[in-house]
Amino acid sequence: MQDVLKLEMREPVRVDPDRLVELCVSMGEMRAETLITNAMEDLVKGMIEIENAYIAQNMDILTCQADHLVRTADNIGMTTFSRVADDVATCGRLREGVSLAATLNRLQRIADRSLSAVGDMQEFPA
Secondary structure (H helix, E strand, O other), X not given: OOOOOOOOOOOOOOEOHHHHHHHHHHHOHHHHHHHHHHHHHHXXXXXXXXXXXHHXXXXXXXXXXXXXXXXXXXXXXXXXXXXXXXXXXXXXXXXXXXXXXXXXXXXXXXXXXXXXXXXXXXXXXX
């Protein structure tokens, strides 16, 4: 009998720490922290909306939500998340079923890791 090898999909996520610093400088630490926290909550909700739209095969809602994720992630320096969300939007617009499924799975993996990375970086000095 042959061994079954399970491949683990891992890729590095990129978060722009300069963007977080820029937000802190321009808004103040408390306001920046609130903005980042709210953005992260929006990203989580957006991921749920995208999954629901995918299940319902509503590509208009899916692409609209993916575009919103791109803007939100860009705003707080989540560059990998933003890029992959843009890939999901493109696949949704093109109605590319297999590509969309694969890219959406990739976005889910990236979202988990990106949100954790920003959460870890969000520990602002007092």
